[in-house]
Amino acid sequence: MTKLNTFEQAVETYEPVLGLETHIELDTNTKMFCGCATAFGAEPNTQVCPVCLALPGALPVANRAAVEATIKIGLALNCRIAEWTRFARKNYFYPDMPKNFQTSQYEEPLCEDGHVEVLVEGKTYRIEIERVHLEEDTGKTLHVGGATGRIHGATESLVDYNRAGIPLVEIVTRPVPGTGALAPEVARAYTAELRDIVRSLGVSDVRMEQGSLRCDVNLSLNRPGEPWGTRTETKNVNSLRSVERAVRYEVRRQSALLDAGERILQETRHFHEATGETSPGRSKEEATDYRYFPEPDLAVMEPSREWVEELRAGLPELPRKRRERLQAAWSLGDKEMQSVVNADAVGLIEATVEAGAGAAGAVKWWLGELSRRANEAGEELTGLAISPEQVAQLQGMVDDGRLNDKLARQVIDGVLAGEGDPADVAAKRGLEVVSDTGALEAAVDEAISANPAVADKIRGGTHAAAGVLIGAVMKATKGQADAGTVRQIILDKLK
Amino acid sequence: MSADRTIDQTAAHIAEAIREGRTTAVSVTRAFLDRIDAVDGTIRAFLHVDHEGALATAREVDEAIARGEELGPLAGVPIAVKDVVVTKGLPTTAASKILEGWIPPYDATIVERIKAARMPILGKTNMDEFAMGSSTEYSAFGATRNPWDTGRIPGGSGGGSAAAVAAKMAPLAIGTDTGGSIRQPGAVTGTFGGKPTYGSNSRYGLIAFSSSLDTPGPVARNALDAAMLHEVISGHDPRDSTSIDAPVPQVAAAARTGGSGDLAGVKLGVVKEFAEGAEAAEPGVVAAYEAAVEQLVKLGAEITEVSCPSFTYALPTYYLIAPSEASSNLARYDGVRYGLRAGDDGRHSLEEVMSLTREAGFGPEVKRRIILGTYALSAGYVDAFYGKAQLVRTLIKQDFEKAFEQVDALISPTTPFTAFAFGERTGDPYQMYLADLYTIPTNLYGGPAVSVPVGLSEGMPVGLQVMGPVMGDDITYRVAAAYETTQDTLLADTAPEIEKG
Amino acid sequence: MSTISREEVAHLARLARLEVTDDELDAFAGQLDVILESMKTLAEVNTDGVQPTSHAVPLVNVFREDRPQPSLPRDAVLAGGPDTAEDRFRVPRILDEEA
Numbered sequence A: 001m002t003k004l005n006t007f008e009q010a011v012e013t014y015e016p017v018l019g020l021e022t023h024i025e026l027d028t029n030t031k032m033f034c035g036c037a038t039a040f041g042a043e044p045n046t047q048v049c050p051v052c053l054a055l056p057g058a059l060p061v062a063n064r065a066a067v068e069a070t071i072k073i074g075l076a077l078n079c080r081i082a083e084w085t086r087f088a089r090k091n092y093f094y095p096d097m098p099k100n101f102q103t104s105q106y107e108e109p110l111c112e113d114g115h116v117e118v119l120v121e122g123k124t125y126r127i128e129i130e131r132v133h134l135e136e137d138t139g140k141t142l143h144v145g146g147a148t149g150r151i152h153g154a155t156e157s158l159v160d161y162n163r164a165g166i167p168l169v170e171i172v173t174r175p176v177p178g179t180g181a182l183a184p185e186v187a188r189a190y191t192a193e194l195r196d197i198v199r200s201l202g203v204s205d206v207r208m209e210q211g212s213l214r215c216d217v218n219l220s221l222n223r224p225g226e227p228w229g230t231r232t233e234t235k236n237v238n239s240l241r242s243v244e245r246a247v248r249y250e251v252r253r254q255s256a257l258l259d260a261g262e263r264i265l266q267e268t269r270h271f272h273e274a275t276g277e278t279s280p281g282r283s284k285e286e287a288t289d290y291r292y293f294p295e296p297d298l299a300v301m302e303p304s305r306e307w308v309e310e311l312r313a314g315l316p317e318l319p320r321k322r323r324e325r326l327q328a329a330w331s332l333g334d335k336e337m338q339s340v341v342n343a344d345a346v347g348l349i350e351a352t353v354e355a356g357a358g359a360a361g362a363v364k365w366w367l368g369e370l371s372r373r374a375n376e377a378g379e380e381l382t383g384l385a386i387s388p389e390q391v392a393q394l395q396g397m398v399d400d401g402r403l404n405d406k407l408a409r410q411v412i413d414g415v416l417a418g419e420g421d422p423a424d425v426a427a428k429r430g431l432e433v434v435s436d437t438g439a440l441e442a443a444v445d446e447a448i449s450a451n452p453a454v455a456d457k458i459r460g461g462t463h464a465a466a467g468v469l470i471g472a473v474m475k476a477t478k479g480q481a482d483a484g485t486v487r488q489i490i491l492d493k494l495k
Numbered sequence B: 001m002s003a004d005r006t007i008d009q010t011a012a013h014i015a016e017a018i019r020e021g022r023t024t025a026v027s028v029t030r031a032f033l034d035r036i037d038a039v040d041g042t043i044r045a046f047l048h049v050d051h052e053g054a055l056a057t058a059r060e061v062d063e064a065i066a067r068g069e070e071l072g073p074l075a076g077v078p079i080a081v082k083d084v085v086v087t088k089g090l091p092t093t094a095a096s097k098i099l100e101g102w103i104p105p106y107d108a109t110i111v112e113r114i115k116a117a118r119m120p121i122l123g124k125t126n127m128d129e130f131a132m133g134s135s136t137e138y139s140a141f142g143a144t145r146n147p148w149d150t151g152r153i154p155g156g157s158g159g160g161s162a163a164a165v166a167a168k169m170a171p172l173a174i175g176t177d178t179g180g181s182i183r184q185p186g187a188v189t190g191t192f193g194g195k196p197t198y199g200s201n202s203r204y205g206l207i208a209f210s211s212s213l214d215t216p217g218p219v220a221r222n223a224l225d226a227a228m229l230h231e232v233i234s235g236h237d238p239r240d241s242t243s244i245d246a247p248v249p250q251v252a253a254a255a256r257t258g259g260s261g262d263l264a265g266v267k268l269g270v271v272k273e274f275a276e277g278a279e280a281a282e283p284g285v286v287a288a289y290e291a292a293v294e295q296l297v298k299l300g301a302e303i304t305e306v307s308c309p310s311f312t313y314a315l316p317t318y319y320l321i322a323p324s325e326a327s328s329n330l331a332r333y334d335g336v337r338y339g340l341r342a343g344d345d346g347r348h349s350l351e352e353v354m355s356l357t358r359e360a361g362f363g364p365e366v367k368r369r370i371i372l373g374t375y376a377l378s379a380g381y382v383d384a385f386y387g388k389a390q391l392v393r394t395l396i397k398q399d400f401e402k403a404f405e406q407v408d409a410l411i412s413p414t415t416p417f418t419a420f421a422f423g424e425r426t427g428d429p430y431q432m433y434l435a436d437l438y439t440i441p442t443n444l445y446g447g448p449a450v451s452v453p454v455g456l457s458e459g460m461p462v463g464l465q466v467m468g469p470v471m472g473d474d475i476t477y478r479v480a481a482a483y484e485t486t487q488d489t490l491l492a493d494t495a496p497e498i499e500k501g
Numbered sequence C: 001m002s003t004i005s006r007e008e009v010a011h012l013a014r015l016a017r018l019e020v021t022d023d024e025l026d027a028f029a030g031q032l033d034v035i036l037e038s039m040k041t042l043a044e045v046n047t048d049g050v051q052p053t054s055h056a057v058p059l060v061n062v063f064r065e066d067r068p069q070p071s072l073p074r075d076a077v078l079a080g081g082p083d084t085a086e087d088r089f090r091v092p093r094i095l096d097e098e099a
Ligand SMILES: [Mg+2]
Pocket: A104, A135, A170
């Protein structure tokens, strides 16, 4: 394997072209074509029936709610809703696909020609949506006997069909050129925006960690002015961070190959969470002759304009509008709001404010200390083991003077370690600010007598020197004093 | 032959006798089970006989009658079900090794309706594997024999259902018709076969061959019996997206109307293009057909020639659509969830096990059609093949619609030739396909058609096909029933006695 | 002489997951011409401006409401399986992901 280029080297020479295919599991009550329930985590093979197990003779009937959800997604993505659309069979053999064809859509998707705008580093990128179509999910396969539970090296596999037939919406972008060095961030921002839009519609819980939103990342490189290169398709990239990493890695890998005069293979690749690398899957030539044809077991769909307009009228506030509203409510500048969005903290901050915290405090915790923790842990902010309610409680304790920032950080340690709510952690760890002024005055007296020269300066009007005494008091109280209160006592005493 | 035997009675008579207490459902069911025991060793119409289940249902009927309950018009009348229809708890194989031993955990909608009508299910009948064939020779479990001549085929794919009724092992049976699989076996065994309007009978639980063509329907001894069964099984089913949500045509009433023997004012069309292609047809078949037409004229029918130029394309259209859909429908038989698994010896990957399973489980005709369909759908061909066929289908449909502006129904021989000898046409698939020459256009159109026995050609039965407009099933039954009034006995009653096997 | 080669038939058999024998390859290669002839015959038909037909009565917007129905009991689900383990369907090792 050729040595990878650095990302910076790569984007100096080549222009990346992105393409994103996103699969979103709808959270309808029942599956796409049968009445089986869709609960996540049910006992294996307990949510299957003749239809989704593809027993001989069984037939599909389309779920109206899934069609409506898809139209809503299409509308939210500014798509045209088809006046005539139908399902098609995508034929290929795979054990987690009971019929050995996927009921999907081919030339006539439900929604076409939309767009989304995302803002990255002050610049707006318009991502064109080619199509949004409705299909069904596959079952889940457990690989047994291999070292890692992966398919390679496994001696056998076990299949559970609970997920088979859950409605799946596929959203495909047109190729996205012109993102340059920001390709990874744009890919991430698009995915986050899509997720937020779908979540706002209430049609999916879009939980990447549970696989209800899954990304395939397409990427090619070309030299400026030259035609687009051959693309690779990295499958199942399942967190925002991984989307960014997958793009970054493919840019580095492909550029090294191109530098070495090698050809990029059009292939499917797998993303490895642990290393951030991609590796080749089965090559395209073997895999794809899907023999699509119109599904004869299902009727065509002709969504009436009245129906579509009714759905449009019922759309909730979309993320972009919501962000504008929240930015004003929180009195944030454009840059600050952008940081909030980039950190994927809009919802967290909103919930924190709803739980009673001031906006400034909520923004400060999520963008500052908590973002730092998430980074250290290699996690998403939403993945941290602290809830908006807990952050609001923490900020409340700071506002009440029961915690200072330093103590609050220690309380966060405890919350993240699973020791309970901030109040519990503070109590258990003894992390309350010393508010007993008697005790503080004694500590101040001690500090004054230990530092007579400093005390004289302050008496002489050099109030800045108080810092030394404050430091001493804080040390003596193990940080559990409120610095403002200590300062006031010192100044009062040395008037 | 004694007409006193229960097994010689029509379903309508049997039902009446049970209702009126002149016999019991149990004794009727026993009589047919005894007949199966006596002659099915020779005919081999059944793949599975359910003595206990059939008798249990019969007993329930008798108890219900004793309690004075109001029952459906065919309560207590036994029935045989083609093995392509899924029956809960009863083996269902579609006559394929790949499903040998499979016991379905659910009932087809039409089976639910048969059960709700309190009809004892005698068993599952033989057929060409996955309904692909016109002779029942492609059953993985051995061919069914024609009760008229056990050296000949009983037609197909529903040869088992037709032979069971012809041999009086069942008064009624369920068939399925994709290109003629109810009508053609009916014609060559001297029984009555009805293919209802596509979508008027649920396909839920009917093992799919060609989804846009498959239609379940009745097999019987005469038009009225078939119409009564038709009414039991038909009607909208929300589990089948292609099911028509509209009132079912009153076919039993139409059969009774036809029973008056009056066809005055009824316009019947003969298809010019069928007549032109008549060289394919056996002279004896043509003669029997023409004699039947004369009878219809005597009953008052007016005969007109109509032109349906696109019918010429029916066979090629069918051979692009049916295998394409079949190749996809049969992909699910892979040895993972049910049925046969072959080659799982620790040395083969799943991909290999799937291929070995399908190679071992499917017979030659099924494999052939899977390959044909895979080819027709594979890269770059779908528009030229399947897509084009769907367009030509529209032209065929328009021909029918134009014809029905001029006439009430179309008539033709059901098949160009009578039952042929075993092995006579298996060597050349095209010779086999000719059996469906006159039946296939209706499947492409989706309309109803019946085959009614009209006589013999060199000792073997000949059928008359009556085709109607979509959802106009009633006219087909009326014409067929009227024809029946011109005959002294049902053709089935003139069949030679079967040697007990 | 058939127009479709044995190699093409072998490819189709792979797509269709059929481990066909050499004899079958030869037989099918010859019989595939039925499809080609059908195609040729239909190619002559003028279908300009014709809409496709898939069903007897054109059916539009056939939906079910999003209300759960009982699934099969798990025993019934697994009963048909040639090989099951841990309440799942066991299959031999899979070569690699596809699609
Ligand atoms: Mg997809």
